[in-house]
Amino acid sequence: MVVDPGCAKSVQDFLDARGYHLSGILITHHHMDHVGGIDALLGKAKKDLPVYGPASGRIAQINRPVREGDTVDVHCLVAKVLEVPGHTLDHIAYVIELKDTMNSEEVWMFPGDTLFSGGCGRLFEGSPQQMFESLQKLNQFPANTRVHCAHEYTESNMRFSRAYAPDSKKIEDRESEVRRIREQGLSTIPTTLETERLSNLFINAANPIEFKQIREAKDKF
Ligand SMILES: [Zn+2]
Numbered sequence: 001m002v003v004d005p006g007c008a009k010s011v012q013d014f015l016d017a018r019g020y021h022l023s024g025i026l027i028t029h030h031h032m033d034h035v036g037g038i039d040a041l042l043g044k045a046k047k048d049l050p051v052y053g054p055a056s057g058r059i060a061q062i063n064r065p066v067r068e069g070d071t072v073d074v075h076c077l078v079a080k081v082l083e084v085p086g087h088t089l090d091h092i093a094y095v096i097e098l099k100d101t102m103n104s105e106e107v108w109m110f111p112g113d114t115l116f117s118g119g120c121g122r123l124f125e126g127s128p129q130q131m132f133e134s135l136q137k138l139n140q141f142p143a144n145t146r147v148h149c150a151h152e153y154t155e156s157n158m159r160f161s162r163a164y165a166p167d168s169k170k171i172e173d174r175e176s177e178v179r180r181i182r183e184q185g186l187s188t189i190p191t192t193l194e195t196e197r198l199s200n201l202f203i204n205a206a207n208p209i210e211f212k213q214i215r216e217a218k219d220k221f
Contacts, residue, residue: 001022001023001024001025001026001074001075002022002024002025002026002041003025003026003027003028003094003110003112003148003150004026004027004028004034004035004110004112004150005025005034005035005036005037005038005041006032006033006034006035006036006037007036007037008036008037008038008039008040008041009037009040011037011041012040012041022041022049023049023050023075024049024050024051024052024072024074025038025041025042025049025050025051025052026052026053026072026074026079026094026110027051027052027053027054027059027062028053028054028091028092028093028094028110028111028112028113028114028150029053029054029087029088029090029091029092029112029113030054030058030059030088030090031088031113034112034113034150035059035061038051038059038061039061042061050063050064051063051064052064052065052066052072053065053066053092054066054090054091054092055067055090056089056090058090066081066092067081067083067092068081068082068083068092069081072094074096077096077098078096078097079094079095079096079110080094080095080096080097081093081094082094082095082137082138084111084112084114084134084137084138085125085126085130085131085134086114086120086121086123086125086126086127086130086131086134086135087112087113087114087120087121087122087123087124087125087126087131088124088125088126089125089126089130091112091113091114091121091126091134092112093109093110093111093112093114093138094109094110095107095108095109095110095141096108096109105142105144106144106146107141107142107144107145107146108145108146108148108190109138109141109145109146109147109148109193110148110150111138111147111148111149111150112149112150113149113150113151114131114134114135114138115135115138115147115149115196115200115202115203116149116150116151116153116154116157117147117149117153117154117157117178117188117189117191117195117196117200118153118154118157118158118160118161118174118178118196118199118200118201119153119154119157119160119161119200119202119218120135120200120202120203120215122215122219123215128208128209128211128212128215129208131211131215132205132207132208132211132212133208135202135203135205135211138193138203139193139196139197139203141193142193143192143193143194143197144192144193144194145192145193146190146191146192147189147190147191147192147193147196148189148190149189149190149191152187152188152189154178154182154188154189154191155178155179155182155188157200157218158171158174158175158178158179158199159175160217160218160221161174161175161199161200161201162175163221164201164214164217164218165201168199170198170199171199171201173199174195174198174199201214202214202215
């Protein structure tokens with residue numbers, strides 16, 4: 001299954017290289033860089049392939065509309081749907097909670113454009129209050145949660161965070177780490193909630209007013 005295929009070719013190349021067949025698509029919100037590949041991926045199998053996404057009716061290809069608290073079967077795993085308005089009003093996130101035989105928990109999160117490493121999505125539709133609450137909702141999961149956000153914006157997010165909070169050693173450390181990772185041509189995603197709790201200004205905002213100040217400063221940066 002694929003989350004937010006903005007482009008079909010990279011997904012199809014990945015599937016072909018491994019001999020995989022696509023069995024479903026999960027969508028977080030309607031922006032073209034998240035849905036642009038759906039039609040080409042559906043291709044001939046259009047009728048059979050489940051396409052999960054917001055129940056708002058904005059995305060024509062969605063045939064399995066989902067809402068807060070719904071679950072999606074991802075083969076032997078179950079993804080829980082969270083409504084996280086802010087970037088768009090009908091934005092959703094998917095969270096898969098795994099328990100191994102030792103009962104230690106692992107969580108995989110797909111927050112779309114709500115939470116980024118070192119940042120969060122722009123408020124195209126929602127209010128600062130809504131986005132603040134959505135980030136709090138995502139931040140309730142365990143520290144080791146793997147956060148598969150939809151964009152590699154970490155480097156510019158940390159550049160902003162350094163300028164906004166120049167005295168924070170944790171932000172300075174994260175910025176250096178991110179620069180090293182990117183210089184090697186590697187991705188900083190997935191990140192973890194632990195990393196974000198240490199170095200993400202947006203997820204750590206104390207209240208909606210503080211969140212709004214940081215978001216506005218980033219918009220102008
Ligand atoms: Zn978006």
